[in-house]
Amino acid sequence: xxxxxxxxxxxxxxxxxxxxxxxERTLRDLVAAHAQQKRxxxxxxxxxxxxxxxxxxxxxxxxxxxLAVLIVGAFSLDAGSVARSQTRHVVNTTLAWLKSMIxxxxxxxxxALPPQANGTSEQESAPTGRAVLCxxxxxxxxxxxxxxxxxxxxxxxxxxxxxTDPEVYYATLDREQAQAFDASVTLPCFAAPRVIVxxxxxxxxxxxxxxxQGPRGLALAWLPTISSDxxxxxxxxxxxxxxxxxxxxxxxxxxxxxxxxxxxxxxxxAEADDSSPTEVVVRIQVNIQ
Amino acid sequence: MEDKLLILRFKRGSTEALxxxxxxxxxxxxxxxxxxxxxxxxxxxxxxxxxVAFAQLPGRxxxxxxLRSYLATxxxxxxxxxxxxxxxxxxxxxxxxxxxxxxxxxxxQVIQDEELGRLAEALATLPYxxxxxxxxxxxxDLTFREIAGIQGASxxxxxxxxxxxxxxxxxxxxxxxxx
Numbered sequence: 001x002x003x004x005x006x007x008x009x010x011x012x013x014x015x016x017x018x019x020x021x022x023x024e025r026t027l028r029d030l031v032a033a034h035a036q037q038k039r040x041x042x043x044x045x046x047x048x049x050x051x052x053x054x055x056x057x058x059x060x061x062x063x064x065x066x067l068a069v070l071i072v073g074a075f076s077l078d079a080g081s082v083a084r085s086q087t088r089h090v091v092n093t094t095l096a097w098l099k100s101m102i103x104x105x106x107x108x109x110x111x112a113l114p115p116q117a118n119g120t121s122e123q124e125s126a127p128t129g130r131a132v133l134c135x136x137x138x139x140x141x142x143x144x145x146x147x148x149x150x151x152x153x154x155x156x157x158x159x160x161x162x163x164t165d166p167e168v169y170y171a172t173l174d175r176e177q178a179q180a181f182d183a184s185v186t187l188p189c190f191a192a193p194r195v196i197v198x199x200x201x202x203x204x205x206x207x208x209x210x211x212x213q214g215p216r217g218l219a220l221a222w223l224p225t226i227s228s229d230x231x232x233x234x235x236x237x238x239x240x241x242x243x244x245x246x247x248x249x250x251x252x253x254x255x256x257x258x259x260x261x262x263x264x265x266x267x268x269x270a271e272a273d274d275s276s277p278t279e280v281v282v283r284i285q286v287n288i289q
Numbered sequence: 290m291e292d293k294l295l296i297l298r299f300k301r302g303s304t305e306a307l308x309x310x311x312x313x314x315x316x317x318x319x320x321x322x323x324x325x326x327x328x329x330x331x332x333x334x335x336x337x338x339x340x341v342a343f344a345q346l347p348g349r350x351x352x353x354x355x356l357r358s359y360l361a362t363x364x365x366x367x368x369x370x371x372x373x374x375x376x377x378x379x380x381x382x383x384x385x386x387x388x389x390x391x392x393x394x395x396x397x398q399v400i401q402d403e404e405l406g407r408l409a410e411a412l413a414t415l416p417y418x419x420x421x422x423x424x425x426x427x428x429x430d431l432t433f434r435e436i437a438g439i440q441g442a443s444x445x446x447x448x449x450x451x452x453x454x455x456x457x458x459x460x461x462x463x464x465x466x467x468x
Binding site: 008010027029031033035037 | 307308311323324345371374400402428452455462
């Protein structure tokens with residue numbers, strides 16, 4: 001009989017390594033996350049990347065006509081910590097509606113539907129303060145388009161993982177990279193809403209449709225601030241599909257740049273079998289007006 | 290001492306210190322996570338997420354114990370969340386095999402040493418609470434008192450779980466690892 005000490009000793013000898021490639025990738029993510037944190041210390045409390053905000057019974061959906069509705073929350077704020085609470089407020093308001101829409105039998109009205117709201121409508125903000133335009137494009141990634149990620153890497157675009165459940169990656173693209181991305185990537189777009197808000201205001205975009213299995217939706221809350229020299233737009237982005245959610249705080253882009261988000265297993269479709277969860281790319285371009 | 294210096298430099302914004310911390314503890318935490326989850330692929334995700342979250346903490350990091358036990362606690366917390374999520378997903382799929390099952394890489398499969406491979410296999414068969422106590426104590430250097438705080442149980446219970454776990458491993462390996 002082996003004594004307990006020997007079992008403990010064997011357990012201490014039990015050791016595995018991540019492997020050079022994996023280690024290299026994680027180190028890159030660490031350095032990027034650390035650098036971002038150093039750049040934006042005022043919003044350091046927004047740390048729970050990839051936090052699951054709420055969950056519900058999973059639903060499976062089939063594709064149908066997509067409607068995009070646009071909800072603008074008009075909130076004024078000054079600093080990062082306030083930004084966080086305001087973003088949460090908008091997300092919670094929007095998501096409460098979205099959740100009831102997805103899990104309930106009836107689709108209710110969105111919390112605040114502005115006039116002329118539709119998939120490509122635009123909501124002008126009040127004239128005070130600097131305005132920021134957010135143009136979102138929700139792109140569907142077909143299963144046979146997986147070489148896209150290799151192609152992005154070759155363009156020098158590295159996607160950083162922010163969450164594993166759901167699996168989410170993001171990258172920021174400067175103006176030149178954004179143009180190259182638009183020229184080279186031809187994914188089918190299923191919604192393209194846009195919104196203008198003053199810096200420090202929070203806005204929500206929700207994409208939803210009705211499928212034979214029931215309604216489904218995906219909400220995006222966005223809160224931008226602009227650096228004092230006007231060379232940088234810092235966005236906090238939160239997503240939720242009624243089951244899963246994630247948050248990417250303080251993403252910095254130059255005006256005209258893009259925040260590219262790759263998400264798997266969110267905004268699910270019924271025809272996607274279990275081995276290939278639905279994959280979407282959300283391209284968010286920000287510009288100072 | 291080295292850890293205290295690393296933490297100090299990390300809190301002052303040193304990326305080099307962060308990388309050094311990662312390189313120092315990545316293997317230990319990966320083994321701990323794999324021991325808890327029984328899946329190396331899922332363990333790699335957990336370790337990645339723990340260190341990325343850690344990288345964003347410098348100004349707010351408050352260590353009560355050692356860096357190693359802090360990281361091991363983070364790994365254990367996240368591993369528990371992932372297991373719950375996996376269970377929920379399996380339940381919601383009403384008996385269908387979870388998608389992650391096909392990507393599972395058991396810890397025993399990546400261990401070259403035959404004896405340690407059997408040990409990894411045996412570890413995976415323990416009840417989760419016992420496994421957690423063993424992994425946190427052996428790999429995370431956590432005291433039974435600290436583990437009691439994490440599991441919300443008395444020290445006596447934790448010590449019993451540890452003893453039962455080691456006994457179980459011993460009986461599973463009896464005659465196989467004995468030399």
